[in-house]
Amino acid sequence: MTGLIGMEGGATISFAPELPSPPQPPRVRTIDSTSMPLHPFTSVDAAIAAVEALDGGLEKFELAVADSLQDYLGVQMAQITDSALARGWEPVSFLQKEGFRLYRYEAMRSYTRRGKRR
Structure with a gap:
């Protein structure tokens, strides 16, 4: 046990040595990586930046x-x-989860990517 979490007041007391912070889990994921925890975006700008940072060849x-x-x-x-x-991605569905929605996007069928028509 690395700490003691109080039942009232939300206090956290840690007796463990400080460790480097773990890498943050992704908030955008490919359809195949279902085991990663999700932390929903709470900022429009951050969500847009994440979409713009994705590889353009990504299908889903x-x-x-x-x-x-x-x-x-x-x-x-x-x-x-x-x-x-x-x-070049379009929304195809969403799932309502506790406190967030998980939106699914797929590559557009008629979108031209790298000079090739689908």
Whole structure:
């Protein structure tokens, strides 16, 4: 046991030596990597940056987006989806999870990538 977590007040007391922080788990994942934990995006800018950082040749990916970004007009998700559409991916579905939605995107069938038409 590396620490003691209080039942009231949320106090955490650690008796373990400080260790280097572990690498952060990805919040964008390919469909095949189902065992990684997801931490949903809570910022539109961060979600857009993650989509823009993906390899353009990727066929499928999932994006976890916090419920706090689900405004009643859908403006924030429209911004995120617009960045994916601009790169050649379209939304195909989403799963509602506890506190976030897991959006699935796939490459557009008619999108031209690297000069080739699909």
